[in-house]
Every structure is written in structure tokens, then in C-alpha cells.
Amino acid sequence: MPYRVPNAFLIALQRHPKPRPSEHPKMNTTHSPQIPLRAVFMRGGTSRALFFRAEDLPPAGPARDSMILSAMGSPDPNKRQLDGMGAGTSSTSKIAIIAKSNHEDADIDYTFGQVSVDAPVISYKGNCGNISSAVGPYAVEEGLVETSDDQATVRIHNTNTGKIIVARFALQNGLPKLDGDFALDGVAGTAAPIALSFLAPGGSSTGKTLPTGKAREVLETDGFGAIEVSLVDVSNPIACIHAQSLDLTGRESPAEITETPGLLDKIETIRIAAAVRMGICSLVEAQTTMRNLPQIAIVSAPTDQDSPATNIVLRMISTGQAHASSPITGGMCLAAIMKLPGSVAHELARANNDASQPLTIAHPSGTLALDADISGSTVDDFSVNAVTVFRTARRLMQGEVMVPRHRISDDAEG
Structure with a gap:
């Protein structure tokens, strides 16, 4: 089945979710050397990540991971990820998988993946707070949540930890407001703030705030x-x-x-x-x-x-x-x-x-x-x-990331 990419920004702007096919018709055939995969490149806080819709990926497992690794340019023994969207650092080798949530306390399911730069490994253990700040804006821009005229509150279920994160941010014409006077150290300029509240975050990976029961x-x-x-x-x-x-x-x-x-x-x-x-x-x-x-x-x-x-x-x-x-x-x-x-x-x-x-x-x-x-x-x-913290986030690029067909398992196309 060919991958089709919507213009996500116009979808959010026009509220008209009609997908746009890949520009080159030959890229949508089963014989093309690369698979076009819908993706959005987001900055969240002081990190960057490729964002995917869960519906565009295979189920969790080796097939999905092989597609993501190839998209990011991993593994790269030179630790640069030149053949993908990563940038050779831990803060820029990240992905997020987003879906509407069935969780009673959440609007969005968000799965975080830390992609190894030099090994064929994606860790889904734990979360990234910086990338969490981009999930709410992404969900609004993709039309996945309902919002008021000037303010968004997005309840996020982080599937890695089972915890709830609440993102609150201003809107402008129905989209996340970008301009503002909040300065985030490590990011040039100022922008509109995003308030992130991590609810009951203790024991997210181990089940205990103090895993060994000791302060030291x-x-x-x-x-x-x-x-x-x-x-x-x-x-x-x-x-x-x-x-x-x-x-x-x-x-x-x-x-x-x-x-x-x-x-x-x-x-x-x-x-x-x-x-x-x-x-x-x-x-x-x-x-x-x-x-x-x-x-x-x-x-x-x-x-x-x-x-x-x-x-x-x-x-x-x-x-x-x-x-x-x-x-x-x-x-x-x-x-x-x-x-x-x-x-x-x-x-x-x-x-x-x-x-x-x-x-x-x-x-x-x-x-x-x-x-x-x-x-x-x-x-x-x-x-x-x-714990509450303030971040900024922005959609940097949208479209399709190209995944070489020979690098992924056959199951990835099913």
C-alpha cells in the first residue's frame, strides 16, 4: 500500500484532512527503491525529533524499528548519522510516535524512542521531557485534539512510563502561538512558552521514586x-x-x-x-x-x-x-x-x-x-x-522521510 502524505500545516489551518500524494508518482509504487514515510521534524525544548503518526508505521517490533533506524541514519560507526535525519548527538537522535488515546485521562498517546547513533538500537525505556513539550503543539497542528480559540490544554499519556503529562499553551488563529518573550537557555531567540506538568512522575521506570529505598x-x-x-x-x-x-x-x-x-x-x-x-x-x-x-x-x-x-x-x-x-x-x-x-x-x-x-x-x-x-x-x-517546567517548541519541517527499501524487513510494508 503506498504511503500518502497530508500537508499537515494546511490541514490544521483549513481543518480539511484530505491527504496529498507524494509528488512523484513513481515513489508510490511497490517497485520504488525508497518508501516515502509521512513525518514531521519538531524541536521540543533543547532537543529535536522525528514525529510519526502510529497509523503510518508497522506495529511495535523489528519491522517498525528498522524503518525508524533507517530514517534517522543509524547505526553510523562514524557517529554522524549523515545518511538520515539524526545529527550525531543524543539530543537530536530521538523519535516520537503519536496516536489518539483511549486512556480515560488523556487525549493523546505518545511513545518516545531514543535512537542510538552508532548501534541498531532504539530504547523505549523512559521518556524525554524536551520532546514531550512538542507533543501538544504537534497534536493541535495535526487536528488530533479539539481546542478553544486562544488556549490549548492537551493531556498526554506517555506510553513509555504510563504517566500523564499536561501541556498548556496559547493559540493564535487556532494554531500554537510561536512569538513570545520566553527565553529558553540553549535555544536562540524567544518564543511563546509551553507549560508542562508531569503528574505523579515518581517511579516511571522502576516503580519507585527511590528504587533502592536509600537517599545515598x-x-x-x-x-x-x-x-x-x-x-x-x-x-x-x-x-x-x-x-x-x-x-x-x-x-x-x-x-x-x-x-x-x-x-x-x-x-x-x-x-x-x-x-x-x-x-x-x-x-x-x-x-x-x-x-x-x-x-x-x-x-x-x-x-x-x-x-x-x-x-x-x-x-x-x-x-x-x-x-x-x-x-x-x-x-x-x-x-x-x-x-x-x-x-x-x-x-x-x-x-x-x-x-x-x-x-x-x-x-x-x-x-x-x-x-x-x-x-x-x-x-x-x-x-x-x-513537577512543572516551561519549554518552547516549533514544527521545523513536514512531509516525507525517505526510507531505503533494502534496509527494512519485508514485514514493514505489510
């Missing part, structure tokens, strides 16, 4: 000895480490972290040990297919170099790469355990004079502010009710 513990690693960590799971699991434990100041740039001999190998060893300790996966899975979790949060105390509002300084490692800013999910974990006495983050964090003020995390590209609604102050009663 010593983790034994293979070849690098013992290291003190805090293990927490709020939307995504992280292992939080004092920068000094890695012989770092905590102010190194991503390039300096990458160029420090042996450092990323040591951090990867810690990640593997933490994945097993947290019950995320087996040792073999952590070494092969589960390469994105937990993220590693390297933290340090704020200094005079930081604004008075800064509570903690972060350098995040995600899928073996030093992050240029801060993943939202990593920030959510930090915002939570900064309020947990005994944790690594609580020990280093500067407390707010006004407890109602948001928590601010300094990262290489600026700062990230989050509102964390926390209950309890001990490991026995600690829980996260909700």
Missing part, C-alpha cells in the same frame, strides 16, 4: 572501585554523583568532559552498575540495548560565578555523551532529591529563602527552573506529586 549509597563498579551516589527515578532514572568524586570541579564544559582521558568510560561503568542496582535491566542489557538509562548527573555546589537564584550546578551525561544543557527529566530528578535530606544533591544545594520559589539548575547553556511539588522528607514518606 555506595555503588561498587567494575574496575573503578566504590563511588557514592544517589539513585532516583522521577520521569527517568538518574544516578547523582558529586563532581569531586570524579576528580572534577563540576564546571567543565561538555568538550572538556569528552576530552578527559578515560572519563566517559568510567562514567559508563558507573551507569551500567547503577542500571543493575536500580533494577532497570540486567547487566547484559545495560551493556548492549539499554544504553540511555540511567542518566548520570554530575553535581556541584553553586559559587559566586552563579546567580543568587541558582540552587545547584549540573553536568549531565546521556547515552555516553556530555549534554550541552540539561534534560528536563534529569532536572526533575534533581529538583526532587534536592529536597531529600541525606541525598548527594541536598548536601550541595543552596536552599531558597522562599520555599515557594522554583528550583534553579545551572547547566552549560544557562539555567533550568522547575516547580516541584514534594511530599515527605524521609526515605519512608518521600513522594513527588508533580
Whole structure:
């Protein structure tokens, strides 16, 4: 069956969902060397992703993954993804699969995939907070949700974690408003803000906010000895480490972290040990297919170099790469355990004079502010009710991504 692509922007503008066929008729035959696959390229926060409609893809499994890997240009041993839509970094090698939801508390089902740059692997374990911010605007532009004249509230069911995210943003002529004065560190210019509320995000991957029931513990690693960590799971699991434990100041740039001999190998060893300790996966899975979790949060105390509002300084490692800013999910974990006495983050964090003020995390590209609604102050009663963060998002491109037929399984065309 040939793939047909609607002009999604005009569909949203005109509310007339009539699909437009691929421009070249030969591309819609079973003999064409490539399959045109409807897709939208979105920026969400400080990340980018290819967005697909679930109806355009095969069911979950090897056939679907082979199409997505080819579309993104993975695996690429050169780590550049030049033959696809990825850009060789963890923050730009992501996909989202969207469908209308049958969940009673949601409008949209959203499945996130972290695509490995250099291996034929897509991890569906965990979520991406940045890409979550693009789901609401995408759903409105695709005509998947009903909206009022000037405001949208989209309830999103993240299938990876089973959690609900509520996105609220302004509309202009029925479409997501773009212009505004909200500045997002790591993204040039200003735009209209999107409020994202992650409801009851604790235990998204492991079933517990504190997977081991401890605020702090010593983790034994293979070849690098013992290291003190805090293990927490709020939307995504992280292992939080004092920068000094890695012989770092905590102010190194991503390039300096990458160029420090042996450092990323040591951090990867810690990640593997933490994945097993947290019950995320087996040792073999952590070494092969589960390469994105937990993220590693390297933290340090704020200094005079930081604004008075800064509570903690972060350098995040995600899928073996030093992050240029801060993943939202990593920030959510930090915002939570900064309020947990005994944790690594609580020990280093500067407390707010006004407890109602948001928590601010300094990262290489600026700062990230989050509102964390926390209950309890001990490991026995600690829980996260909700975390709210503001992002921006924009549709960058729409149309068809071309998937070479010889790279996908026969089942992908059924």
C-alpha cells in the first residue's frame, strides 16, 4: 500500500484532512527503491525529533524499528548519522510516535524512542521531557485534539512510563502561538512558552521514586572501585554523583568532559552498575540495548560565578555523551532529591529563602527552573506529586522521510 502524505500545516489551518500524494508518482509504487514515510521534524525544548503518526508505521517490533533506524541514519560507526535525519548527538537522535488515546485521562498517546547513533538500537525505556513539550503543539497542528480559540490544554499519556503529562499553551488563529518573550537557555531567540506538568512522575521506570529505598549509597563498579551516589527515578532514572568524586570541579564544559582521558568510560561503568542496582535491566542489557538509562548527573555546589537564584550546578551525561544543557527529566530528578535530606544533591544545594520559589539548575547553556511539588522528607514518606517546567517548541519541517527499501524487513510494508 503506498504511503500518502497530508500537508499537515494546511490541514490544521483549513481543518480539511484530505491527504496529498507524494509528488512523484513513481515513489508510490511497490517497485520504488525508497518508501516515502509521512513525518514531521519538531524541536521540543533543547532537543529535536522525528514525529510519526502510529497509523503510518508497522506495529511495535523489528519491522517498525528498522524503518525508524533507517530514517534517522543509524547505526553510523562514524557517529554522524549523515545518511538520515539524526545529527550525531543524543539530543537530536530521538523519535516520537503519536496516536489518539483511549486512556480515560488523556487525549493523546505518545511513545518516545531514543535512537542510538552508532548501534541498531532504539530504547523505549523512559521518556524525554524536551520532546514531550512538542507533543501538544504537534497534536493541535495535526487536528488530533479539539481546542478553544486562544488556549490549548492537551493531556498526554506517555506510553513509555504510563504517566500523564499536561501541556498548556496559547493559540493564535487556532494554531500554537510561536512569538513570545520566553527565553529558553540553549535555544536562540524567544518564543511563546509551553507549560508542562508531569503528574505523579515518581517511579516511571522502576516503580519507585527511590528504587533502592536509600537517599545515598555506595555503588561498587567494575574496575573503578566504590563511588557514592544517589539513585532516583522521577520521569527517568538518574544516578547523582558529586563532581569531586570524579576528580572534577563540576564546571567543565561538555568538550572538556569528552576530552578527559578515560572519563566517559568510567562514567559508563558507573551507569551500567547503577542500571543493575536500580533494577532497570540486567547487566547484559545495560551493556548492549539499554544504553540511555540511567542518566548520570554530575553535581556541584553553586559559587559566586552563579546567580543568587541558582540552587545547584549540573553536568549531565546521556547515552555516553556530555549534554550541552540539561534534560528536563534529569532536572526533575534533581529538583526532587534536592529536597531529600541525606541525598548527594541536598548536601550541595543552596536552599531558597522562599520555599515557594522554583528550583534553579545551572547547566552549560544557562539555567533550568522547575516547580516541584514534594511530599515527605524521609526515605519512608518521600513522594513527588508533580513537577512543572516551561519549554518552547516549533514544527521545523513536514512531509516525507525517505526510507531505503533494502534496509527494512519485508514485514514493514505489510
